[in-house]
Each structure stands twice: as structure tokens, then as C-alpha cells.
Amino acid sequence: MARVIFDEERCKGCELCTTVCPKGIVVMARDRMNSKGYHPATVIEMDKCIGCAFCARICPDVAIEVEK
Amino acid sequence: MARVIFDEERCKGCELCTTVCPKGIVVMARDRMNSKGYHPATVIEMDKCIGCAFCARICPDVAIEVEK
Amino acid sequence: MTKVFTRPKSLTDKPFHYCPGCTHGIVHRLVAEAIDELDIRERTIGVAPVGCAVFAYEYFNCDMQEAAHGRAPAVATGIKRVLPDRVVFTYQGDGDLAAIGTAEIVHAATRGENITVIFINNAIYGMTGGQMAPTTLIGQVTTTTPYGRDPGKAGYPIRMSEMLATLEGVAYIERVSIHDIKHINQAKRAIKKAFETQLAGKGFSMVEVLSTCPTNWGMTPVEALKWLERNMIPCYPLGVKKEVK
Amino acid sequence: MTKVFTRPKSLTDKPFHYCPGCTHGIVHRLVAEAIDELDIRERTIGVAPVGCAVFAYEYFNCDMQEAAHGRAPAVATGIKRVLPDRVVFTYQGDGDLAAIGTAEIVHAATRGENITVIFINNAIYGMTGGQMAPTTLIGQVTTTTPYGRDPGKAGYPIRMSEMLATLEGVAYIERVSIHDIKHINQAKRAIKKAFETQLAGKGFSMVEVLSTCPTNWGMTPVEALKWLERNMIPCYPLGVKKEVK
Amino acid sequence: MTHQIIIAGFGGQGIMLMGQLLAYAGMLEGKNVSWLPSYGPEMRGGTANCNVIISDEPVASPIVTEATAVMAMNRPSLDKFEGAVMRGGLLLINSSLIDKKASREDIEVCYIPANEIADQLGNSRVANMVVLGSFLAKTGAVSPASVIESLKKVLGPSKEHLIPLNEEALKRGAERVRECVNR
Amino acid sequence: MTHQIIIAGFGGQGIMLMGQLLAYAGMLEGKNVSWLPSYGPEMRGGTANCNVIISDEPVASPIVTEATAVMAMNRPSLDKFEGAVMRGGLLLINSSLIDKKASREDIEVCYIPANEIADQLGNSRVANMVVLGSFLAKTGAVSPASVIESLKKVLGPSKEHLIPLNEEALKRGAERVRECVNR
Amino acid sequence: MSKVLMKGNEAIAEAAIQAGCRYFFGYPITPQNEIPAYMAKRLPEVGGCFIQAESEVSAINMVYGAAGAGARVMTSSSSPGISLKQEGLSYIAGAELPCVVVNMVRGGPGLGGIQPAQSDYFQATKGGGHGDYHLVVLAPSTIQEAVDLVMEGFDIADQYRNPVMILGDGMLGQMMEPVEFRPLSSKRELPPKTWATTGYTGDRPRNIINSLYIDPQVLEEHVKKIYQKYEEIKKNEVKVECYNCEDAEIIVAAYGTTARIVKSVIQKAKQEGINVGLIRPITLWPFPTSTFEEWAQREHIKAFMAVEMSMGQMVEDVRLSVNGKKPVFFYGRTGGMVPEPNAILAEIKKVIGGVLR
Amino acid sequence: MSKVLMKGNEAIAEAAIQAGCRYFFGYPITPQNEIPAYMAKRLPEVGGCFIQAESEVSAINMVYGAAGAGARVMTSSSSPGISLKQEGLSYIAGAELPCVVVNMVRGGPGLGGIQPAQSDYFQATKGGGHGDYHLVVLAPSTIQEAVDLVMEGFDIADQYRNPVMILGDGMLGQMMEPVEFRPLSSKRELPPKTWATTGYTGDRPRNIINSLYIDPQVLEEHVKKIYQKYEEIKKNEVKVECYNCEDAEIIVAAYGTTARIVKSVIQKAKQEGINVGLIRPITLWPFPTSTFEEWAQREHIKAFMAVEMSMGQMVEDVRLSVNGKKPVFFYGRTGGMVPEPNAILAEIKKVIGGVLR
């Protein structure tokens, strides 16, 4: 069981995290914007997360925390 | 037949030329001084000179000419 | 559940000002992680450059000095000589380190100055809007090489790591990249080793990190990582350039 | 009888101001001979350094510019870009080229600037009275290393030729010595080849000449040549460091 | 007559271009003009604004502190520049992105749903031209034709095809502003 | 009383040391002193000269333009500084190296064959001390004892053995100058 | 010639090219980056050469080399970069070489900021480098004037063999105005560059570019010769604009973009019945001393006030010129803050209230 | 304490060590080479550190680093080298760091010569670097004064967190005089260096040494805060010597070694029945303006004359201070030429003849 937490205010929508998730569950939340005007990244099927933290490791804005 | 010509006014008495002559004929003229106060180099037995120009080649003050 | 990944303590809470996807942020975090893991934050003093990382003093949660453009190694030298038991590092871009600061980095290296240098090679001047850096690739278009870098006029990309590795004072130099997770992990190990080199008193250590500038390269962040991998790595081979055991 | 050795035309008549036995004079003559032999005096422009050779503009019988300390490669770049069909050379000491002028020489080299650099390494600052140069040997006593150069404090001797040879813009670099006739002849060949490299438009060329400073080494000129051979050559190996055919 | 204009919004909204087109058009019409951007150290988005002056007199200071017109393309711009409109001046608000109302009573305020109109035109990037159209209709500072001529110069021949779209955007902006009620 | 002294000669003749010893001795005797070398860019011999002031008053300018005494150790120095001696002042000439006579009539001139005397003492390097001895004898600017004490400080313990030779040189210079006739 | 709308920085670059400048050596720094970018694009088109140097120090020394070889050459930078060029500038002045140097001033000291400032006035006019020398310092107020002054600047540099500095600021560099590239109104007879190091072929004496004079007497003569030139420059080249001074009670001294703001203030003041004049030095060195002297003697002028984007630098030259004849006040903003017309007006009223009435 | 006979350069170095300076970063240049040489020898003996930097640019930035880390630190150079330090000096002033910088001035511009000069006055006092800032500039006239001022200079630097420059010349550096290393007469309460970057252990806020303020409003506030400090310095630290002014008809303004020569001239003049006074600024910045103002009001003073080893630099500050109340003349030599007493006297007589009688 693992969980990723996005600090959506820090996210700049760069999409890097979406390219490294081995489970392909990180996507951009096209439906919302943070106060800087970016669509934040998010995870759709959290239960598939293996807590590998790849997404967090590539995030340039340290917007992701991972729990396991 | 060869000849070396010293421009004694240019000579600074560094003695480098005396160390390279294969014939050992270059010596310092202890008996005279140029206007800068240096004992100039000179050749004692010019007839032994083979015109190799070693003396000239090492002279830092281009004070030596060689004829052959 | 326990946190398996969280913000390192050696970063302040302040959000980075970098452009979306700019890998300066990744390297900041790696440096902070290394400092955390070695538990040296309280005795670390960082030197920020002039470049996009100019505000690094707002992010690294340790005492910091902001250096003049290119002079970080000299500033670090001043600090280190006064406080030899502190850990001193610089964080510099390629304009900063490889152009205006060439003399300072060469001489810090040849002096064997016991400091650690994090060198961000993004093949461009980011902060000033995308001019050619000494590390700009041949043919690369920048605002000051509008027709592509022509080595006949603007010279060749400079490989600082290889050049500095010829110097006796250097204890450790490695070139790394951050274009994927594997390389990010390798970069992290290199950065940590550089600090360890300093802690062991071995002399000058530097990690050159190939990095992206999506904004001035005119690419998306994802494209930029790919461009880095395809174009920069062939010109700047990764690996340890020197290591004194 | 014909002259088999005479003053080169590319030297003016002015006697050198150098100390007795200072090998700056030998190198001046070799440079002038090379220019004579290549018959390029009328289109050669020289750049004098700040150092004992500061008055080089009085000796080389061609147009000359006197550069600020360390900046000769930048000055030469300015000249060469304006007059690409002229032959441009700099004549620089080790304080000038390897300390204050580090950035300028590195970047002239990496730009592949089509100039020729004559680099006089005498392991000391001659003109200012014998301070440590970046090339000063370990243990060597100078006015600023009164206890002998300690690499732990003052760093290691820098091998500029090896360092610059890593750069892509470099076409030819050789290190030579002038401590005896054989090596003087070799030095002459190297200097000539450097100018030929420029004439062929191949890019940056440099000859590093190991040289003496009897005055500040505190030796007679003859002792100084021996000291050079015994102490400098082991630290600064002679030979071609890079050559682009 | 001197038009002292402030245009403000997000980076990427085409703020600088709006100003440049105005200045360019003014120049084409033989007026004295100036364009002054606010510039920052950052390549990184954020807000952008510029000052434009179009005048029959030579332009003294290029800085606009008391604007005859302000075009606010996003919320922070409105907050920042509402106060800069001179008494009796004009405030154009991009109501697509700004849900707030203006608070001043001594100026003329028009709300233009610029992004919506642009979207209707099939390209949300011409929202700036919509507001510019409104501005021109309200002030007559320069003619829409001059603006289009300027745009042609700026875009160059390769982007000639974008002209009709922009023309349309100007027109829609102008139409819309005619309907608009003061506050 | 203010002694304004110029000492001049070749580099290597110990010119600077002569001046420093005088200044040092003056200081030991509680006088105000200054020593000013002329310095050049060159490590390379040539001429050397220095100015020394020994005075009961604080030293204003350390530059000597009108000397109470000049010691000329070689020919160029004589040429250069003869004119700097003030009317009634003293000119000491090292006649071993200077074959020329002084041309001024309004000053006192002494010829000291300093190198010869030094050679007699077995060390030509103390020619400077010979002339210094003459100067002291003539002017009483400071005592020979103070000069020797200064020399001890300057040489350091390792060269203590050279003191008697220098003492002797000072003495011979003093003796010689007593014999010397004004021109 | 028709007008074009251009950014100040680009217009300055184009003006240099039109003036025959074919060599540019620079290093990026905000807010002047458009100059090197423009040069990088344009110079190859006209057969010239652009180099991005490794630093400002190198750039100015490349300029020294190129100028010595006889070229028309330019460099540009902003405050910290100009500080790094000081040794080189002193060399160029000492060696009597012509060149044009642009400083788009930003707020200082240190890294400071990047907004417009005028706090490098002292550095520009008093010699930021070592030794006795001066730059000719031209301070345009509009882009058109910048263009004209750059073009004339090259001529001045060549005529007197002295570096010329264009002192602008970020505002001038970043703003756009219509501008016309027109031939200079005054044609100068420029001396041929017989001194340039182009190769010693024997048809002239050997040329040496140098600033070393080891004999102090010779160095003094050299410096005095340069200062004679400066007297010529002072006589021939002073440029100044007097605006609305005839009926003024108070004269404001301001240059560059600040002077534009002051003009707005003058219009405002008029509406309130206050008559304010402006003396706008266009050459900061040589300073229009006599203009100030003359107005200081007029009775209707009760005071002077320098307005600058600095903590008070040009005001010293105003004081030196007015020489105690009238009081001289100062109002300044610094660090990138641009003085607001209302604040200036308030300051003027304060002076008028306190001193004049 | 007893006196020792020392060269000025060495005495300055020793004074620094006695003042607690333990770090020196320098680069060789004539005529100050004895300072680094002395430091290289002495600093290791007292547990300090000497580095010969690769350039003056590096040296001043090492100083910046060491000062930021809380050390007492010094660098020294001469004119061309000081020009290269201008960016760094501006940074140090902007970051409010204390340090001492020695400039043993030589003739300029450019490579110039190596004989004594005072032609870096403008650079030192008006800010050779960019932006609004000042160095505190101390101009010793004797070696004893040099020693005292170096020691006090470190205190001043620490008290106000501002760089202090010792402005000497080759003559002062090369000559020998007896000198005493004595404790400072005035003990200052120096603030602890709580701002130094010594490691963030949590017992104080994180320390950042910086001069970047990207928001112009913040930068302006920062600069204004520094200028408030400058007002304090102007109030507390002005040093000046007035010599023989009471009965003088003319006052000469001169500093450093030139002032010594003028003192000789005053003695000479007295013998000829001419009464000449001397105002000798010891702090060049802050300039002793009020001293000049006061004497300018005295009736018996008919004129001022600045004597400098330059083409006329300090004379501007004299004029600014005298502010038109009395005529101000200038006599100078430059390029390494030292003014001769007789020439100065002749000049004084000319002024007296032409203006006063």
C-alpha cells in the first residue's frame, strides 16, 4: 500500500512526473488550476501506486511526497 | 675558417656562451668592462672556431655574430 | 504508513522561482538530500551564483553567500580558509563557471581548495534570456548564435570536467545527468560523494550536472529531457573524470 | 666569409633590458627568427604582456600592442578578427597567462582563435620581484612562499599546456626548453611550427617555453639553466601536447 | 489629445503585442508614440504590463502614472491598475478571467468577455485583440485599419493568414463595447 | 639641525643599506628620520639612490631636493646629484670609481678612494662603509657607534663576524676624510 | 528616410552599424541584452564580426585590440559589467584609442537590481578606472537621440582618439519609440588612423599601441597632452538642452530618461502657475558648466534642483557649476525606482515655498 | 612600546596583523609588493592565512567571502589592480561587509608608471564601482599615521559594516620611518558579527550575505539604510589636520605625502614672510567639508589652492566645500612626478600676486 501526496500549489504542470510512473497513474488534472494558473499533476488510481517515488524524484518543484 | 664577432656593448657577462662552445674557446674578458659595468665574453683562439654558432644561439642578448 | 519520500530538511519551504520543468529544482533537491544524509546542514555554507540559481540562498536551508557572477569559487575559498571545519559548496551555472568564472574555478581546482562545486551545464545562459554559453552545442541556436553556433566563429563547446581533471589539486570530478530516474539516482550518489570528498579533506570536488532549460531551448520540459539525452550526452560524456582514492 | 649567424631582422636594434642571462632574450630571438624565415614580418602584429617582457614592443620589429596584464589573448582576438589575414601572436609570462589571464587563454583556445601564443614559464613573477607563479614548483621559495610552496596552502604547479590541450579549438601545443643548444633548436622548430599552424588557418597554437629567472631564483645564469633542466622538466614534461594535422 | 494607456495581464496573453500594435499604429498615423514594458529578471511568466502613449505632442515621460485608459486582462492587473485610471478615464476589464467588479465611480468601465468571444472565433489567443477592438471603438486613439497594418508588419508574410481572424476579433470587441453599459 | 642626505651609486654597491643604517642610527639617537629609496620597475641593476633625513624636527617631506650632503658612489651619480648639494653643503666622491672632479665651488668636496681602501681591508664590498665613515666624521650626523649598532640589527646574529670589518671601514673612511682637502 | 518603431537597445545597435561599426564584443547582462543579440544577427550580414566574450573584462580588451587595429568597435553592458571594464577603459583612454561603450545602467551597488537607475554617473564622468583620464559621456533622453548620439559618438571617438560612453538606463533600452536613421547633420573631418597596428610594411613608422611610460616625466607629458585634447573637447563638444528656462523661477537639472519625466512635471507645473525650467546635460562629460553659470547669474532664477535616479551624483557637478551663486537642491530616487512626476512637483513646491517666497 | 624603522608597506601589513587581521588575499603589483610578502611570512606565524590569488578580481572576492564569514580581512593593490576590484568593492559595500583595502597609487591611466601618484582620488572617493555607495577613504601622510589608520580602519569597517580604503602612494609604501605599534587611543564598542555565515545551527536566523534586491522598492530602502549609515560616518569619523591656518592668507589643501611636501613649503614660505596654511584631509571620504567651510568664512583667508599629484581631483571637493566663497586654485603634477617645494611656492606666490594683492 502506498500513497502519493501532491502539493498542488507548488506544482507547475511540467508533466515530468507523468513520464516516469511505472504504473502510468500520474496525470494532469485538466479540470482545475492552481493560483499560478497551472493544471496540477495528480494520481487517478491511487491503489495502483507502488510507492516507488519515481514521480517525486523527478519533480523539479518538490511538489510530491510519498508514503508507504 | 670561421669567426665570431662579439658586440661587447650588448654583452651582459652572463657566461652562457662559455658553457656551450664545443671548442672551449669562449671566455670572459676579465681585463675589461663595458659601459654597463660587465666583463664581456670573447674568444681567445679564434682559429679554433668551427663556426657552429652555439655561442650565438644561446646568447640571450644577441651579442654574437658568426661568419664562416 | 511512513513517508518514503519527503522534502529534505536542507531545503527551506520557499517554492522555487524556476520555470516549469526546469531541472535546477531537481539538482537543488539532490544537494539538499546529500546534506541531510551526511547530517552536515548546520555546518554547511553555500555560495549562490549569478544565473537562474541566483536565489539559491532562499532555498538552501543553511547559511549562504551570494557571489558576484563567476566568482563563487573565490568566495568559497575566502569562507573555507576562515572556517576550515565547515563544509563549503558553490552552485554555479555554465555561464558563471565556464565563462566569466573560468580563472576562479581553474585556480580553486589547482589550489586543491577543499570545497565542493555543483556545476549546472544547461548549454545556455538561462537567466539573461538564452544567450550562448561556452557549453552551447555546435549548431545550437541561441540569441547570440542566431544562425546556430558556428565553431569557426564562436568556438567549440568546452568540457570543463575533462579540463579540470588534468589539475593536480582535483580530488573528484564526475559528470552526471538528470534526464531519467536512473541518472537522477546516479547524480545523487555523485553529489554525495563530492561532499564526502570534502569531509575527508581530500581537496577540490565537482559534479557537473547536465541540465535543461526548457524556456530558452524552446521546448516542453519533457522534450527538453529527451534533447538533453540525445544531444548533450554525446558531447559531454558522463562518468567519473578523476577520483583520488 | 658569410654570416652564418646574425641578428634577425624582426628584432629592432634596441638592447634588451633583461637581466644578464635571462632567457627571455633567447626566446625573443627565436620568435624573430621564425618570423624572418616565414617572411611574415610585414604582416605580423605582436601583443606584449605585462611582465618582464612588457617592453617586447620595443624589440619586435613589427607593429605591436601592449596588453593589460593577462589580457593578451583577448587583445589578440580583437586584432585578428579585424585583420584576419595578418599574423597575430602574443608573448606572455606565467603570471600573465596562467594566473590573471587564465580565462582569456582558455577561451581563446576553445574558440580556436587563429593566433599564436608564446608562453614563457619561468616558475615565478619576474617583473614584480619574485612572487609565486601558478607554475612555481612545490617547495620553491619565493617572496610569497617564504617557507617554500606548500601545495596544501598554495596549490599545485599548473600544467597549462596539458590543460589547454584538452580543448577542441587547439590546433597545436608543444612544451619546449632552452637550457641547451639542442633544446634551443627544438624550441625554434616548435615556434616556427606554431606560426605555420596559424598561417594554415588551423586554429589556436601555443608554445610553452621553460625559461629561467636567474635574478629571482637567486642563481647565476649558468646555474639557472641547470636548475631548469633538473627541476622544471620533471614537473613540466617536454613535447607535443596536441597537434591537429 | 494624449492617450496614456496601461495594458496588463498574464505573460502569454499577448499584452506586449497589444501595446506595440497601438504604438505602431499611432506612428503610422503620424502621431508621437512610445511603448514601455515593465521588465523583470525572470523568464518565467508572471504578470506583464506595458505603457503606451499616443499623442499629438512630443512624448515627454514614457511612463504612464495617470492613465486615460487601462486594459486589465486578468485579476491581479485590475487590482494593481484600477487606481491608475485618471478621473473620467476608461477601464476595460476582461470579464472572462475577472469575476470582480470595478470599485471606482469616477471612471467609465466596460466588461468584455474577451476569452469567450475569442473562443467563439475559434482561437482563444486573440482575446487580446478583442479588448483592443473595444479600446479602439471607445477611444478612437488609432484606426483599426492602422492596427491591422501594424499587425501585418509584425507577423510578416508567413503569418498573413492570421490577419482575417484578428480583424474579426477587433470588430467583435468593438461591437461588444457598444453594448456595454458603464459599470 | 636637519641633515638632508642623498646617497647614490650602482645597484649592488650597498647604497640602500648605507641610507638605512643612517636612518636607523638616527632613530636610535632619538632623532626624527626618514629614508626614501628611488624605485624602478627593473630587477636589473642600473643606478640606485636614496634620500635620508635626520632631524631634530619632525620630518616634513621625505624628499631631498636640496641636500646638506651627497655621497656619490659612481660617475652617473655625481653627474646627477652634484647640483643637488645646497650652498655650503658636502659632496663626498668615491674617487676609486669616479675620475672626474666636482665643478662646484660653493660646496665642500671630499674625494675618498673607497674601493681601494675597502680592497686594502680585504673586502671591496665595504666601500660603502668607508664613505659612510667619511660622512660621519665630517658631519657628526650620528655616531659611528649607532651605525654599528644598527648594522648589528640589520645583519642579525649569523653575520655578527662581519662587524669588526665594517667598524674598521668606518674608521678608515673617517681617517681619510680628515686628510682630505676641500677640492 | 522613414521612421521605424524600435526598442532603444536595438536602435542603438542599428545606429552603430549605420555608423560603420563592424565589430562588437560583449557579454550578456540585463537590461541591455538586445544589443548583443541584434549585433549577433546583423553584423554577419554586413561583413562584420560579433563575439560573445567570456567576460566583460575580455570584451573590453577585445575592444582595445580591435580599436588598436583601426576598427570602429563597440561594447555594451550594464553596471556590474561596466565596473569590470574599468581597467580596460583606463587602458583604452591611456593608449588613446577610439571606441564606443554603452552602459544601460541598473540599480546598484553590488548585484542590486535590474530596473533603471542613474547611479553610475560618478563612475562614468569622474573616471571609474585609475589615473587621470576622462570618457566622453553622452546621455540620450529619447531613442532618436540615442541613435544620433551613437552615430556622432563614433565620430567623436575617432576625432579625439578617446573612448565615448553612451550612458542610458534600462528604461531607454527597453522602451520603443519611432526613430529615424539619418545622416549626421555635422560632417567631421576625421583624421586617418595612421597609428593603427595593421602591419609594419615600412611606409610609415612602426606603430605601437601602449599606455606604459615608465619615466614619470614622459608619462606626465603624455597625460598633459591628453588633457589638452580634453580642453578641445570641452570647447567643441558640450551639448545641453535648456527648456522653459526663460521665465523660470527654479531650474531643474536632469538628464536621460529622468529629464523626460521632468518635462512632464514642467507641463503640470505650468498648469498650476509655477514656472520651472530644465537644463538637460546631454554631454555629462564635458559637463555644460557654463550653461549653469549663465543661468545662475539671472535674477529670476532663485534656485536649482537636481533630479536623478541616484542618491545624488550629478548634483555635485551642478553645485560646482553654480558655485554658490544660487542654492542647489536635490531630489532623487534610487535602486530602480523612477521618480514620480507628482513627487518631483511636490519637491519643487517645497523648495519654492521654503526658499523663494 | 619602542619605535622600529620600517618600510611603509611592511608597517601597514604589521599594523593589520596587530589589528587582528588574520586573512590576506592579494595579487602582486608594484609598488605594494612588500605587503603581500610580509603577510605571506607573518600570517602563518599568527595562525592566519595568506593566499596569493590568481588575480585582483579573485582576491577581492576572496575578501568578500572571508568577510562574510566574519573574519578581519585585508587586500592590497595598486591602481590597475584596484580598477579590477571595482565590481567586488561595490558588492562588498552593497552586502555591507567590513574589510580593509589598500591602494598604493601609481601613475595612470592604463599601465602608466610605477611612481607615486594621487590620480585615483576620484575612483576612491566617488565610487569607482557601480551604484550608490561609498568607501571610507583614509589617507595617511606618515608611516606612523598609516599604522594608526590601518588599525582604526579595521574598527571603522567593523563598526559600520563598510569597506575602508587606505589610499597611499608608492612613496609612502617604499619609504622608511620610525614607527610605533600602539593601541588605539579610542576604544570602540564593536557590534558582534551576528550576521556572519558561520553555520546555521538554529540559535539565530539563517544568515545570508547578499546585495541582490530584485524589487526596486526594497533595493531603494536598502540603499537608503546604507546612506543613513553614511550620515553617521560623516558625523563621527571626519579627520582633518589644520596646520598654520590661523594667520594664513592662503590655505593649501593637500593630503598624503603631498601634504608633507606642502609642510616643507610652508616652512620655506615663512622664511620669505608668506603665511600659508594647510588643510590636510585625513579622511578623503567623508571629506572634511565643514573645516573648509569654516576657514572659507575667515576674512584673512583670501584663497585656497589644492595641490595634488594628479590633474586635479580633490580640488573638486575643495570647491564644493568652499562653495564660491573664496577662489580655489589648483597646482598638480602627475604621472609619478612629485611636486617640488619650489614650484609649489612659486605657484603660491603667483596666486598671492595675482589675486590677493
Ligand SMILES: Cc1ncc(C[n+]2csc(CCOP(=O)(O)OP(=O)(O)O)c2C)c(N)n1
Ligand atoms: C558581471 C556580470 N556580468 C553579467 C551578468 C548578467 N548575468 C546574469 S546571469 C548570467 C548568465 C547565467 O547563465 P548561467 O551561469 O549558465 O546560469 P543559468 O541561468 O543558465 O542557470 C549573466 C551573464 C551579471 N549579473 N554580472
Ligand SMILES: Cc1ncc(C[n+]2csc(CCOP(=O)(O)OP(=O)(O)O)c2C)c(N)n1
Ligand atoms: C592588473 C595588474 N595586476 C598586476 C600587475 C603587476 N604585475 C606586473 S608584471 C606581473 C607578473 C609578471 O610575471 P610573469 O607574467 O610570470 O612574467 P615574468 O616577469 O616572469 O616574465 C605583475 C603581477 C599589473 N601590472 N597589472
Ligand code: SF4
Ligand atoms: S510513487 Fe511510483 S507508482 Fe506511485 S505514483 Fe509515483 S511514480 Fe507512480
Ligand code: SF4
Ligand atoms: S513533476 Fe512536479 S511540478 Fe511537474 S507536473 Fe509533476 S508534480 Fe507538477
Ligand code: SF4
Ligand atoms: S661558433 Fe662554435 S666554435 Fe666558434 S666560438 Fe662559437 S661556439 Fe665556439
Ligand code: SF4
Ligand atoms: S652569452 Fe651573450 S651576453 Fe652572455 S656572456 Fe656570452 S656574449 Fe655576453
Ligand code: SF4
Ligand atoms: S530560464 Fe531556463 S534555466 Fe532558468 S529557470 Fe527557466 S528553464 Fe530554468
Ligand code: SF4
Ligand atoms: S627578473 Fe627574471 S625574468 Fe625578469 S628579466 Fe630578470 S631574470 Fe629575466
Ligand SMILES: [Mg+2]
Ligand atoms: Mg546555464
Ligand SMILES: [Mg+2]
Ligand atoms: Mg614568470
